[in-house]
Amino acid sequence: MQMYNPEVLGVSLRHIQNRQERRVCEVMTAELADDEDFCGCTLCIEDVYACAMSRLRAHYLHRVSIVLKRPPPNDLEIREEVCAAIEVVRLRPNHASVT
Numbered sequence: 662m663q664m665y666n667p668e669v670l671g672v673s674l675r676h677i678q679n680r681q682e683r684r685v686c687e688v689m690t691a692e693l694a695d696d697e698d699f700c701g702c703t704l705c706i707e708d709v710y711a712c713a714m715s716r717l718r719a720h721y722l723h724r725v726s727i728v729l730k731r732p733p734p735n736d737l738e739i740r741e742e743v744c745a746a747i748e749v750v751r752l753r754p755n756h757a758s759v760t
């Protein structure tokens with residue numbers, strides 16, 4: 662899959678990232694580290710990430726910060742959504758179950 666490079670009128674927007682991307686990765690790493698029941702294949706990890714990111718409201722950061730009225734999700738919200746996503750994928754993985 663080719664990476665999407667956002668660009669408008671020649672201005673690259675690659676450096677503007679959704680702050681939740683890094684935080685979700687950190688929480689997933691911590692939550693899945695000791696989870697021996699979780700499949701852990703590439704597809705399942707991608708699904709947890711996509712599910713958690715879809716559940717969380719986006720919060721984009723820019724070097725010259727703009728003030729957003731809505732606060733970003735806090736650590737507890739991120740952890741709750743990542744754990745919920747893990748359970749969704751654990752119960753209904755997108756691949757045939759391995760026995």
Ligand SMILES: [Zn+2]
Pocket residue numbers: 700701702703704705706754756
């Ligand atoms: Zn899997």
